[in-house]
Amino acid sequence: MENRFVYADNAATTPVAPEVVAAMTPYLTEYWGNPSSMYSKGREARRGLDEAREKVANLLGAQPNEIYFTSGGTEADNWAVKGGARYMRKKQGRTHVITSTIEHPAVLRSCEALEREGFRVSYVAVDKNGILDMEKFKAELDDDTAVVAVMFANNEIGTLQPIEELTKLAHEKGALMFTDAVQAIGSVPVNVRELGVDMLSLSGHKFNAPKGTGALYMRRGLKIDKYIDGGGQERMMRSGTENVAGIVGLATALELAVSRLPDTERIRKMRDRLADYILKNIPHTIYNGDPVRRLPGNLNISFEYIEGESLLLLLDMAGICISTGSACSSNSLEPSHVLLSIGLPAEKAHGSMRVSLSHLNTDEDVDYIIEKLPGIVARLRAMSPIYPGEGK
Amino acid sequence: MQYSEKVMDHFAHPRNVGEIENADGVGTVGNATCGDIMQMFLKIENDVIVDAKFKTFGCGAAIATSSMATELIKGHTVKEALELTNKAVVEALGGLPAIKIHCSVLAEEAVRAALADYYKKIGREIDFEVPEAEETVCHVHEIPEE
Numbered sequence: 001m002e003n004r005f006v007y008a009d010n011a012a013t014t015p016v017a018p019e020v021v022a023a024m025t026p027y028l029t030e031y032w033g034n035p036s037s038m039y040s041k042g043r044e045a046r047r048g049l050d051e052a053r054e055k056v057a058n059l060l061g062a063q064p065n066e067i068y069f070t071s072g073g074t075e076a077d078n079w080a081v082k083g084g085a086r087y088m089r090k091k092q093g094r095t096h097v098i099t100s101t102i103e104h105p106a107v108l109r110s111c112e113a114l115e116r117e118g119f120r121v122s123y124v125a126v127d128k129n130g131i132l133d134m135e136k137f138k139a140e141l142d143d144d145t146a147v148v149a150v151m152f153a154n155n156e157i158g159t160l161q162p163i164e165e166l167t168k169l170a171h172e173k174g175a176l177m178f179t180d181a182v183q184a185i186g187s188v189p190v191n192v193r194e195l196g197v198d199m200l201s202l203s204g205h206k207f208n209a210p211k212g213t214g215a216l217y218m219r220r221g222l223k224i225d226k227y228i229d230g231g232g233q234e235r236m237m238r239s240g241t242e243n244v245a246g247i248v249g250l251a252t253a254l255e256l257a258v259s260r261l262p263d264t265e266r267i268r269k270m271r272d273r274l275a276d277y278i279l280k281n282i283p284h285t286i287y288n289g290d291p292v293r294r295l296p297g298n299l300n301i302s303f304e305y306i307e308g309e310s311l312l313l314l315l316d317m318a319g320i321c322i323s324t325g326s327a328c329s330s331n332s333l334e335p336s337h338v339l340l341s342i343g344l345p346a347e348k349a350h351g352s353m354r355v356s357l358s359h360l361n362t363d364e365d366v367d368y369i370i371e372k373l374p375g376i377v378a379r380l381r382a383m384s385p386i387y388p389g390e391g392k
Numbered sequence: 393m394q395y396s397e398k399v400m401d402h403f404a405h406p407r408n409v410g411e412i413e414n415a416d417g418v419g420t421v422g423n424a425t426c427g428d429i430m431q432m433f434l435k436i437e438n439d440v441i442v443d444a445k446f447k448t449f450g451c452g453a454a455i456a457t458s459s460m461a462t463e464l465i466k467g468h469t470v471k472e473a474l475e476l477t478n479k480a481v482v483e484a485l486g487g488l489p490a491i492k493i494h495c496s497v498l499a500e501e502a503v504r505a506a507l508a509d510y511y512k513k514i515g516r517e518i519d520f521e522v523p524e525a526e527e528t529v530c531h532v533h534e535i536p537e538e
Contacts, residue, residue, distance in 0.1 A: 305449060307427055307428065307449055307450050307454070309451035309452055310403070310450070310452055313403060313404075313452045314404075317404060326427060326451070327426075328427055328428075328451035328452075328453075328454075328492075335427065346424075346425040347425055347427070350424075350427040383406070383409050383447055383448060383449075383455065384429075384449040385420065385429055385431035385447035385448065385449055386424060386429060386449050
């Protein structure tokens with residue numbers, strides 16, 4: 001097979017879709033006004049903003065006035081977790097937050113910030129497949145719980161959490177329910193009304209909108225503390241002149257992503273074919289995460305006796321982009337907290353590979369990975385002082 | 393984080409990979425929990441390192457520093473090899489990202505560990521500092537208490 005470029009790291013980011021660029025362009029070249037300006041130039045931009053908000057709301061099962069545009073998923077996560085907790089403390093004196101051990105750093109670090117403010121935070125464990133331990137969750141939940149923050153889908157192992165059930169339990173105790181749906185949006189159906197959540201975050205660049213775009217859904221009637229002070233944009237809740245073109249791009253990309261959801265089966269089949277091939281043909285491999293309750297494009301596998309950064313670099317030389325839970329590729333000395341949380345020993349977390357496929361991937365991409373991967377793993381193992389050999 | 397061209401060259405085309413049968417000195421440093429283990433094999437004649445090979449489990453920098461270390465000591469005397477510093481390895485590689493400096497330390501230690509093994513085999517007193525693999529400490533992530 002000829003050399004090719006295979007982008008299989010769609011959980012990290014995605015390319016901006018041409019349709020999205022086309023929808024955005026007029027808002028950069030022609031309708032460049034400030035949406036807060038009353039004259040016609042401003043009204044053009046306002047119209048684009050309003051339409052985008054309505055579109056995003058419809059696609060999520062929300063009302064337009066429940067959508068707040070942000071600079072991305074991290075901002076929305078920070079706002080929901082910190083703002084939600086502080087609001088509940090102010091209103092009801094609640095000082096407890098529940099989250100999981102496998103959340104995105106945007107949520108984990110926000111929880112740690114709350115701990116420094118005097119909140120008590122429970123980090124609920126997950127089982128070996130990465131599903132939240134419901135018994136442990138119930139044991140932590142009480143009348144003091146201000147916010148429950150559990151991600152819809154995990155960014156490393158793709159595990160889907162029972163958000164609807166968690167929401168019911170949280171509401172029974174009067175707590176707010178927030179879910180980080182950054183990885184889920186565009187990959188699986190998400191409807192805020194059906195879920196019943198109070199808040200939900202999303203990030204545009206995960207589904208072919210530009211970076212620097214995102215949103216927080218906040219159910220009507222809930223007004224947590226505003227996040228950015230200033231000129232009062234986003235209904236006084238999130239100041240700063242709106243990123244109109246980016247927001248238009250986000251709405252267009254979400255529309256495209258939702259329209260593609262029926263085709264998810266193709267992505268799932270490609271993912272499963274790759275997983276089956278690896279597990280059958282490369283010895284000493286471990287399948288990380290849940291085989292069923294997971295995002296269709298996500299695959300996470302550990303190759304024993306090799307280290308992930310080396311694997312990433314050699315695959316990159318072959319034209320394949322993946323990511324790893326190894327410490328060495330992440331500017332830290334610690335391997336993935338998610339893989340450690342599902343009980344994987346550090347040395348096996350170091351040797352992990354995450355493949356995240358999207359609608360842009362093809363069967364030929366999977367064929368190419370299948371062609372290149374075994375040789376690269378074998379090459380690194382031949383160099384590894386701890387590799388016991390194939391039959392062992 | 394970006395590697396220099398030299399690092400990428402030694403990573404993609406590592407020199408002296410493998411084992412030496414009946415080596416005169418073998419040293420292993422690092423541990424799998426931290427994500428890197430280096431094993432160094434030396435063939436020594438008349439106190440001169442006539443051959444050096446390595447096996448490494450680790451990142452790009454770990455492989456590149458192992459490769460460079462073998463290159464830097466081959467053909468040199470034992471005494472000269474003991475003077476190899478991690479800094480020399482880093483310089484020879486055209487620099488390393490700050491977070492990868494520990495890989496060069498490991499390479500220096502691997503050479504010392506192999507030389508200590510050689511001294512032990514020939515019954516010479518070890519008059520230099522020998523790293524102990526078990527002492528290597530890496531920062532393992534602490535999972536917050538639930």
